[in-house]
Amino acid sequence: xxINLTHSEIITLRPAQPFHFDGTxxxxxxxxxxxRHHEPGKYWQTLTWDGEVLGIRMTTGGxxxxxxxxxxxxxxxxxxxxxxxxVVAELTARFDLDADLRPFVDGLAGEPVLGxxxxxxxxxxxxxxxxxxxxxxxxxxxxxxxxxxxxxxxAALFEEFGTRVAFDGRELFAFWxxxxxxxxxxxRLRELKLGYRAKTLHRIAEAFEAGTVDExxxxxxxxSERRRRLLQIYGVGPASVSYLLFEVFHHYDAFDTLPPWEQxxxxxxxxxxxxxxxxxxxxxxxxxxxxxxxxxxxxxxEDLFWRHAREEIPWLRALIRL
DNA sequence: CATCAGGGCCCTG
DNA sequence: CAGGGCCCTGAT
Numbered sequence: 001x002x003i004n005l006t007h008s009e010i011i012t013l014r015p016a017q018p019f020h021f022d023g024t025x026x027x028x029x030x031x032x033x034x035x036r037h038h039e040p041g042k043y044w045q046t047l048t049w050d051g052e053v054l055g056i057r058m059t060t061g062g063x064x065x066x067x068x069x070x071x072x073x074x075x076x077x078x079x080x081x082x083x084x085x086x087v088v089a090e091l092t093a094r095f096d097l098d099a100d101l102r103p104f105v106d107g108l109a110g111e112p113v114l115g116x117x118x119x120x121x122x123x124x125x126x127x128x129x130x131x132x133x134x135x136x137x138x139x140x141x142x143x144x145x146x147x148x149x150x151x152x153x154x155a156a157l158f159e160e161f162g163t164r165v166a167f168d169g170r171e172l173f174a175f176w177x178x179x180x181x182x183x184x185x186x187x188r189l190r191e192l193k194l195g196y197r198a199k200t201l202h203r204i205a206e207a208f209e210a211g212t213v214d215e216x217x218x219x220x221x222x223x224s225e226r227r228r229r230l231l232q233i234y235g236v237g238p239a240s241v242s243y244l245l246f247e248v249f250h251h252y253d254a255f256d257t258l259p260p261w262e263q264x265x266x267x268x269x270x271x272x273x274x275x276x277x278x279x280x281x282x283x284x285x286x287x288x289x290x291x292x293x294x295x296x297x298x299x300x301x302e303d304l305f306w307r308h309a310r311e312e313i314p315w316l317r318a319l320i321r322l
Numbered sequence: 323c324a325t326c327a328g329g330g331c332c333c334t335g
Numbered sequence: 336c337a338g339g340g341c342c343c344t345g346a347t
Contacts, residue, residue, distance in 0.1 A: 031329090143330045149344060150329085195342020200331085237331045261329040321328070321345095 002164035002171050005055045005074035009084055012061070012068055015097040015125075018105060019067035021060040023124025024095055028305035031147050033138065034158060035173045036129050045129050046165050046174035049090060050083055052076070053174045055167030056091070067123075069097075074167035093219075096125040096250050104252075104292045111288065113269065114296050117303035126298055128247045132215035133208045134175045135248050136233070139240045140200050146321045156192040157201075160184070181205035200235035207233065223251060246294050255285055255294035262301075264319055269300050 025043035036045035041060040046053060055074030062068030073079065073087055092098055105122045109115050128135055141153040161176030161184070181189070182205040189198035207213040218229055226249055230241050238257045245254035258266065258278040267276040270284055289296035308316050 140330095144328060144341085145330090146328050146344075149342095152344090153342095190342080193343065196331095196340090197342070235331070239330060243329095259329055 002166040003053060003076065005053075005076055005165060005167035007075045007078050008167075009073045009075075009079065011071045011073065011084065011088060013058075013071050013088065013092070013097060014062070015067050015069060015095075016100050017065065017067055018101060018123030019097075020121050020123035020125075021067075021069070023121045023302060024127055025058065027127075027302060028309055029301050031142070031150060033154065035162075035175060037170060037172065044168065044170055044172065046172050047087065047090075048131070048175050048177065049087055052079075052083075053163055053165055054079075054087065055165060055170075055172075056087075057168050058091075072168070094129060095127040099125060099250070101125075101295075104295060108289060108292065108296060111296075114289070114300060117299040120303060120306075121299055124299065124302065126246060126250055126252070126295055130248070131175075132213075132218065132244070132248055133178050133204070135244065136204050136236070136240075137175070137181075137201060139243060140197050140204065140235055141194075143197070143235075143240070148321075153192075153194055153197070156194070157181075160188075160192055178205040178208035182209040197235075203234045219249065223249070226251075242294075246298070252295040253291045253293055255282060255297055258282055261319065265301070265304070265316070266297065268315060269304060 021043075022038070022040055026038035036043070038044075043056075043058045045056050047056050048054075052075065057072040057074070059070045059072075060067075061070045071088070071091065073084060079087075101123060105118055109118050109122075111118075130138065137157065138154065141150045141157075145153075157176070158173045161180045162173040163176070165172055165174045181201060186198045186202040189201055192198075194201060204213070213233055218226060221229060227241055227245060230236055230244050236244070239259045242254050242257050245251040258281055263278050263281065264275060266281045266285075267273050270276070270281060285293040285297055304313070304316065307313065
């Protein structure tokens with residue numbers, strides 16, 4: 001049984017040029033989450049916003065010089081203008097639509113390895129389709145396990161706490177509110193086979209429910225203080241904080257720790273070797289790409305997975321554990 | 323059958 | 336600051 005969203009409003013968004021629709025709305029390296037769906041030139045996701053479950057569809061439009069996104073907001077009832085304005089602002093923030101990437105694209109187009117990726121993906125944003133809370137929930141199920149099991153745990157959470165939503169002929173899950181997990185209790189989470197992550201997920205949900213972690217407040221912090229604040233969240237360590245700073249808060253330079261899995265991949269990409277020390281990779285990235293180093297790495301990473309999807313890259317296949 | 327590592331993090335000594 | 340332990344699952 002799904003909630004049917006029958007009302008819709010169409011709004012035109014104008015992202016800063018250059019803009020790359022598919023690079024922004026599909027991240028080939030990310031693991032699949034059943035609350036969003038991408039096809040070339042089209043993207044759908046659910047959005048839990050202002051207490052309501054909404055459906056979002058975005059399609060590509062405009063021209064290269066004047067890129068546009070046609071946004072359709074689906075809802076269970078007619079939405080006030082103010083809510084729609086809020087949705088537009090939120091999507092603009094999450095997908096970094098106002099970002100001016102010209103200095104990055106123009107400045108680094110001549111780079112040896114990076115240049116080709118920029119050529120293919122110029123205007124791709126670093127983006128998060130999640131709220132901070134939702135991102136944290138995903139980050140926790142990704143920690144210290146394989147993709148297959150992460151997907152199992154996330155599915156269990158959606159089945160238990162999520163909402164099925166139908167709009168535009170699709171059915172997707174909507175994320176639960178933190179209160180649902182906080183109220184269910186740690187024991188219930190353990191029954192869902194979330195193991196020791198049950199404690200972390202429960203504590204994070206409680207923190208959001210109580211307001212001790214607040215996304216708006218963290219967005220307002222000076223960038224230099226965000227890292228410290230995020231590390232105070234139970235279950236967030238050096239690996240997760242890097243992902244958060246980059247994907248949720250768009251720190252283009254948040255490339256200062258390298259988990260083993262990515263170390264292997266960047267070893268190949270930058271040095272064509274199996275295993276180069278993490279410090280060497282990070283130093284090289286800082287040297288080559290400066291303040292853009294994480295964004296540059298992201299371009300390489302996404303380009304790699306995109307190429308892999310088109311034609312299998314054997315060494316990468318071996319690194320992707322299912 | 324047992325052991326171990328997996329896209330970490332917390333906690334302890 | 337190093338290292339054990341942690342829910343589960345699949346690989347060996």
